[in-house]
Amino acid sequence: MDRIKCLECSEQAAIIAHNRTKPYCTEHFVQYFEKKVFQTIREYKMIRKGEHVAVGLSGGKDSSVTLYLLKKLQERLPFKLSAIILDEGIKGYRDEAYKKAKELCKKLKIKLYYFSFLKEYKITIDNVSKVSKKFGPCSYCGVLRRELLDKAAKKIKADKIATGHNLDDIAQTIILNVIRNEPKRLLRISPNSELGIQSNKEKKFIVRIWPLAKMPEIEVATYALIKNLSMHFQDCPYAFEAMRQKVREMLNLLEDSYPGTKVRIFKFLENLKLILELEDKKTEIKKCKKCGRPAALDLCAKCKLLSYL
Amino acid sequence: MLKVYIDGKYKKIEKNYKTIEELLKELEISKQIALVKVNGKLTPAENPFPKNGKIEIIRVVFGG
Ligand SMILES: [Zn+2]
Numbered sequence: 279m280d281r282i283k284c285l286e287c288s289e290q291a292a293i294i295a296h297n298r299t300k301p302y303c304t305e306h307f308v309q310y311f312e313k314k315v316f317q318t319i320r321e322y323k324m325i326r327k328g329e330h331v332a333v334g335l336s337g338g339k340d341s342s343v344t345l346y347l348l349k350k351l352q353e354r355l356p357f358k359l360s361a362i363i364l365d366e367g368i369k370g371y372r373d374e375a376y377k378k379a380k381e382l383c384k385k386l387k388i389k390l391y392y393f394s395f396l397k398e399y400k401i402t403i404d405n406v407s408k409v410s411k412k413f414g415p416c417s418y419c420g421v422l423r424r425e426l427l428d429k430a431a432k433k434i435k436a437d438k439i440a441t442g443h444n445l446d447d448i449a450q451t452i453i454l455n456v457i458r459n460e461p462k463r464l465l466r467i468s469p470n471s472e473l474g475i476q477s478n479k480e481k482k483f484i485v486r487i488w489p490l491a492k493m494p495e496i497e498v499a500t501y502a503l504i505k506n507l508s509m510h511f512q513d514c515p516y517a518f519e520a521m522r523q524k525v526r527e528m529l530n531l532l533e534d535s536y537p538g539t540k541v542r543i544f545k546f547l548e549n550l551k552l553i554l555e556l557e558d559k560k561t562e563i564k565k566c567k568k569c570g571r572p573a574a575l576d577l578c579a580k581c582k583l584l585s586y587l
Numbered sequence: 588m589l590k591v592y593i594d595g596k597y598k599k600i601e602k603n604y605k606t607i608e609e610l611l612k613e614l615e616i617s618k619q620i621a622l623v624k625v626n627g628k629l630t631p632a633e634n635p636f637p638k639n640g641k642i643e644i645i646r647v648v649f650g651g
Contacts, residue, residue, distance in 0.1 A: 279605070
């Protein structure tokens with residue numbers, strides 16, 4: 279049995295990309311990967327000339343690859359690029375990630391803005407995990423991260439927030455919304471939030487874009503390894519949603535047996551949106567009674583959670 | 588002599604496999620979350636199992 283060769287040259291393959299149908303050497307994989315990400319950015323009209331895009335940097339591989347590629351895109355498209363890192367207050371976990379994020383921004387000459395839960399909300403996730411009885415730390419972390427990233431982006435006058443969501447994340451979120459019977463949340467999923475079926479509340483948030491939306495996690499990791507970007511694979515000590523973990527395992531098993539499963543799940547949602555062409559115009563926009571930010575109920579999710587502490 | 592490392596930890600392998608993928612299957616590690624290096628070079632898991640040298644399996648996410 280011979281070793282697998284690159285599709286484009288006579289070198290030995292390093293990875294089989296594209297649902298394991300296209301073997302590439304490292305050089306041709308890099309070309310394939312970059313081309314596909316830039317195509318996705320164009321297809322979903324993610325970035326326009328002159329805009330200010332802030333990357334939500336975590337220090338992990340996905341957001342690092344996102345930042346690295348947007349920097350590369352600046353060679354062809356003039357736009358402003360910054361990075362934001364949020365410190366949730368998780369000892370030992372964030373410190374390392376912050377160091378990596380800082381190094382990367384320095385190397386790429388990108389301005390990095392730092393925001394912390396402690397300064398904004400007077401809490402840390404370490405602390406919440408000790409005192410909160412009603413909700414787990416991940417509930418607080420998810421809601422507060424989303425709000426703080428939005429707030430931070432507005433503060434630095436960014437037009438858009440880019441995050442490192444990859445194809446695996448998206449396929450998992452689609453399945454999770456099916457399992458939880460959340461059709462509205464399902465239809466909101468889009469690599470460019472402007473194009474998702476948004477509620478009026480959603481429209482008040484800064485536009486979110488996912489340049490890696492079509493790239494499987496393993497390809498993002500391969501690119502990060504080749505480009506010597508952060509390979510910070512440490513998981514959050516509070517672990518994350520147990521159900522997402524199960525869905526991830528299930529999807530990976532399916533993908534091993536039926537390559538292309540994740541792509542088809544993503545396409546299913548895109549096709550569903552086309553068929554429905556729904557407009558969610560009916561949700562009334564309210565303002566949070568406590569902080570005045572957009573909310574679906576009297577209090578926004580953040581103020582509601584904080585009120586339980 | 589063949590040496591196998593999983594996430595940096597040495598793993599004793601006593602069987603012979605046709606492909607690296609076969610080893611991953613036995614270890615219940617999905618191809619979707621593992622990078623494979625043979626003698627320091629990235630390699631598709633579908634490649635033949637090497638007789639000697641060093642195999643590194645690097646999991647990029649945990650619990651999957
Ligand atoms: Zn090649």
